[in-house]
Each structure stands twice: as C-alpha cells, then as structure tokens.
Amino acid sequence: MITSSTVYFHYWFSYETKGNFSFFDCIKYKFFSIISAIDICFKIFHLFNLEYPPEACIAWLFIQKYFYCLNTKFDKSHPMLGRILLDLTKK
Numbered sequence: 001m002i003t004s005s006t007v008y009f010h011y012w013f014s015y016e017t018k019g020n021f022s023f024f025d026c027i028k029y030k031f032f033s034i035i036s037a038i039d040i041c042f043k044i045f046h047l048f049n050l051e052y053p054p055e056a057c058i059a060w061l062f063i064q065k066y067f068y069c070l071n072t073k074f075d076k077s078h079p080m081l082g083r084i085l086l087d088l089t090k091k
Contacts, residue, residue: 038063046070 020037022029024044031037052060064070
C-alpha cells in the first residue's frame, strides 16, 4: 500500500555532492533540477490520489494552486494560503 509518507522531495548539498531527489515507494530518483524533482513529486501525489503529508500540506497546496492552477474537491481550506494566492494574482 502506498501512503503519503512514502513520497517526498529532498534537496541535498555538500561540497562533494549536490542532488535533487524524489523518493517514492523506497526508490530514490535523482534529478538535475529542483523544478523537475518537485514536479515529479507533485504528479505522483495526484497520479495515485495521495494526500499531502500534514507537515507540508500548505506548501504543496500552494504549488498546486499557484503553479498548476488546479483545484480539487479534496483541497483543505487554509485562510492564509487563500490570502497569499489572492495577493499574488492581483494585477
């Protein structure tokens, strides 16, 4: 069974190694850009209909709503996030 805790993004930097990683179902995928790693994580969440982890829910909802312009019936309401999105979309 796949749970939301099995999908996450990790950025690691040291003088010897730099990497952008997405982890899914105990498998580590390395990407050459942070954008690609976050994009794959986001798509895995939606492909398998997984909930965002509670500790990162607001961040993933921001990515979902601002960059992907995607709203679902499962979105949780966060008043501060709504305010931020409204301020960012004002022209």
